[in-house]
Amino acid sequence: METIHLKIQDICKNFGKVRVLNHVSLDVPQGSFTTFLGPSGCGKTTLLRTIAGFYTPDSGEIYLGNRLMNNVPSHLRNAIMVFQDYALFPHMTIEENITYGLRIRKMPKDQIQARLERTVGYLGIGNLLDRMPGQISGGQQQRVALARALIMEPEILLLDEPLSNLDAKLRINIRAELRQLQKRLKITTIYVTHDQSEALALSDRIAVMNEGRIVHYGTPQELYYHPADPFVASFIGKVNLIRGRVKQHSREGAWVDVQNITILIKNHSAPARPQDEVILCIRPETIRIAKGSEEGEENMIAGKVTNYIFEGATIRYWVNALEQEWVVDVFDPAEVLEPDTKVSLRLKPERIHLMLVNP
Template sequence: MAGLKIQGLAKSYREVRVLENINLDIASGEFFTLLGPSGCGKTTLLRTIAGFQSQDRGEIIVNGERIDHKPAHKRDIGMVFQDYAIFPHLTVAENVAFGLKARSLPKSEIRTRVDESLAMVRLEGYQNRLPAEMSGGQQQRIGLARAMAIRPTLLLMDEPLSNLDAKLRIELREDIRDIQRRLGITTIYVTHDQEEALAVSDRICVMNKGNVEQIGTPFEIYRKPLRRFAAAFVGTMNFVPGRIEGGRLSIGSQSIPSPAGGIDGPIEVAIRPENVLLAGDPHRGEAITLKGEVRKVTFLGREAHYTLSTEAGEIVAQVADPERDFIEMEGRPIEVKLPLGRVALFKSNGDVVEAGQG
């Protein structure tokens, strides 16, 4: 197992800066996900670690040794690609054995590792089939088995599930996570799918425009966002304008003692839909109460989503297992509560306002 450290990494294409001063410290055996929208630099970062392209400056260090001067084939890295990248003219076993043969291992060891790797991805008995005879999910399992067969120091995965249907994605992401935990391989995983990142990761790095916005556990990224971009990108978040002045927080016509000291000026108030409380919901503790109207109700079976017009702006609320009376509320006036314990406040520069600062 190996830890990975990236220091001051930067990359440009002509005049466009794709990566800007990236610093990461990834622990041995960690499942670390690079999450962000298309064009944020996550795949460029992964390919730079793999050695498929070089950085303009910065260092890539594995187990205390710089590897950025080494060619890709000498970095001891396994790679799983979005488009499977398996050889159509080779059998399943020959695909998995490809990297092993390049390392000149004995035939008996190659056979053993191929069988072990295929068993890990639940493809026992498929050794002699061609990829064309396999489903998309099975082809991606071949790519995963091939990457693991070489027993790499690092395993890199570039959106490996994006070409699969929704049900298969969920099934395969669970398999990937289980295998990674069993083997303890340090893994860097690229995705733009927030749910996927939350489901599989030990830690997540949210990226935007070549920069790191926030690094944290799935819980921290979702429940304790430090940057407005991370709050908006991961899951659904309501944002309404507010202001802190003279030690009070004002939203719409409502004013309460501010949970954050030492700051004055405009802010944004953020809250997840599942934390918004509607009339009748029990709550203890301080909350911002807004007057509003139910504009739309979307019933989804186990939950319902409410689009609310309030004095502070539009807010979406989510109610689990709603009663019938709660479904038939369109056009009705309603009180909306935003519990302070579930609210995040963001400055105009995108930084979170720390409670009690100053």
């Protein structure tokens, strides 16, 4: 059974007349990597700063273990935050930056040195200690900022979009290192980002936020294949959202009418009934595309290619079918289907997620 390390209960936070956090509740397991994901202005950074103690909630409670944290000042929470801009002191060496917090606490020098050696060993930055922040790269600065947080041995590590200033290739490398380090140290980590690929790659759990609320909290796989609503579906990866109406429903699945074509959906949990209006969530990589316009077989749809993008290992097609545009991803394609090519789309019944329009 999981041990809950951080419990957020019915938190609300207003700035003036604007409600930024609206009855937010969340349980974060011990040692997990949890990401707050959402568009700009959704409340994710405000929630992170509230956990850190920089903001006081207007209502609701925050528990770290069994301790109520609402009135505990930030410097006593042992929840260390790494900011987007790293905030390294330009007049200090890397070693002085990393050990700053311990020196302020007047920790004995031998203990500081032991923690320093251990921490820089984790991150592979022992060769940078005598340099100044302006003499190292962005990726190295990110590692230094992380080392400065980890050397404090925090109960919870809070990361506010720490990779956003790095180029794409370096960002991918650093996030792999970060995830490996988090698993090794088993430190409870909360990460804020608007980048869905980053959230999927790093997280044990993701809390998708919109307009101050958590709209779906679950594993990356749950959110990707079984999103709670169309907002979550479209925010995490590319998706085809197809409207239809339930014709028949049984233990075997649901049969949905889409523009007079019947589509079978298996393994769904929505309480759908005949005549219910529904939305089908279909990921581009789950669709099979073939040259030739065939229709009539179960879950086979005729269409026409309107555009494509070659992305190396993948070709992304846009296909007009059932009076709307579909996106289809083909991996390791044997040939390119040019625009105006008539095609057939085959949908896998077990890979279609059904959502009620008015649940």
